[in-house]
Amino acid sequence: MDIRTLLKNAGFAEGFLLPVAPYTNWTRHRNDGVFHPNTAPLSDDPRETYPWANAVLICVYPYTPYDDETLVASYYPASNRAYHAMKRLLGMLREQGIRAERAETPYREQLAAYGIGSRMDNQLLFLEPYGTYFNLQGAMLALPEPVRYDASREPKEVCDHCGLCRTVCFGAIEGDYAFDWTRCVHTYMEGDSIPKDAMQWLPSLLGCMRCQAICPKNPQKTVPIPEEIKNTLDPVAVLKGNRREAETLIGKNLAAPKRLLRQAIVLAANRGRTDALPYLLRLRETDGERFGVELDYAISLLQNQ
Numbered sequence: 001m002d003i004r005t006l007l008k009n010a011g012f013a014e015g016f017l018l019p020v021a022p023y024t025n026w027t028r029h030r031n032d033g034v035f036h037p038n039t040a041p042l043s044d045d046p047r048e049t050y051p052w053a054n055a056v057l058i059c060v061y062p063y064t065p066y067d068d069e070t071l072v073a074s075y076y077p078a079s080n081r082a083y084h085a086m087k088r089l090l091g092m093l094r095e096q097g098i099r100a101e102r103a104e105t106p107y108r109e110q111l112a113a114y115g116i117g118s119r120m121d122n123q124l125l126f127l128e129p130y131g132t133y134f135n136l137q138g139a140m141l142a143l144p145e146p147v148r149y150d151a152s153r154e155p156k157e158v159c160d161h162c163g164l165c166r167t168v169c170f171g172a173i174e175g176d177y178a179f180d181w182t183r184c185v186h187t188y189m190e191g192d193s194i195p196k197d198a199m200q201w202l203p204s205l206l207g208c209m210r211c212q213a214i215c216p217k218n219p220q221k222t223v224p225i226p227e228e229i230k231n232t233l234d235p236v237a238v239l240k241g242n243r244r245e246a247e248t249l250i251g252k253n254l255a256a257p258k259r260l261l262r263q264a265i266v267l268a269a270n271r272g273r274t275d276a277l278p279y280l281l282r283l284r285e286t287d288g289e290r291f292g293v294e295l296d297y298a299i300s301l302l303q304n305q
């Protein structure tokens with residue numbers, strides 16, 4: 001069975017098989033300080049990290065945004081489903097005798113370097129017909145023959161720098177592709193305390209995707225937010241302690257307390273959820289050291305309502 005059939009059977013819409021090459025542009029941006037420091041362990045040249053590989057496979061998992069993303073963006077449950085799709089695909093590839101490992105590489109940059117998709121001011125990649133609504137998963141492969149990429153898509157300029165994404169952002173988007181990672185709310189998912197101005201601004205759980213929801217270049221179709229998501233990721237439900245249920249929806253990584261619980265504390269307060277107070281007070285007893293900054297903010301806001 002060919003790789004394209006396998007990746008579709010695993011749940012992806014399409015995939016790109018590319019030669020293994022360094023990502024010079026991305027390295028330059030990283031050296032300029034554009035990206036979060038957690039990119040530091042990524043090698044500039046995948047040939048050093050994966051000397052046995054002769055191809056990189058980048059798979060596209062599209063999703064449709066929810067009609068209401070004020071609780072959580074549909075990106076996060078979709079990224080969990082995409083992760084499992086890649087797990088299935090790796091199993092299928094190995095059954096075919098192909099060595100395959102999940103790739104820790106900058107997928108968006110690799111696609112952009114081959115003219116696949118277009119960079120946008122919000123730092124996302126635009127790919128027809130999905131707009132920026134897709135998750136990428138990558139794998140390094142050892143194929144019997146090296147691959148050549150024959151361009152099937154023409155690179156084009158899509159972002160017209162209209163500035164709309166900038167107006168809804170906390171301060172990361174600077175226009176003309178410039179970006180300050182320290183002002184993107186995704187930065188506050190690494191376990192450090194959230195600064196006060198970011199807590200006051202935090203609009204939804206797990207960061208936000210406002211910059212793509214407002215982009216006029218994106219498809220406008222939405223789907224109703226599933227009840228299961230609304231119930232499980234309700235900030236007070238998270239505070240009550242439902243980690244296992246949350247893990248099934250968004251994966252262990254995002255459901256880790258340093259991300260989900262920390263943000264639920266803040267979001268409950270920003271939404272005026274006084275029913276959260278008993279759980280916040282209890283958390284101060286058990287986890288006051290870890291979430292002290294967020295708990296102080298939330299309790300004081302709710303007690304002064």
Ligand code: SF4
Pocket residue numbers: 120121122158159160161162163164165166214215216217
């Ligand atoms: S909202 Fe405007 S500036 Fe921002 S990514 Fe979309 S087209 Fe570009």
Ligand code: SF4
Pocket residue numbers: 122168169170171172173183184185186207208209210211212
């Ligand atoms: S995810 Fe939110 S904070 Fe980050 S760039 Fe987009 S709008 Fe700004």
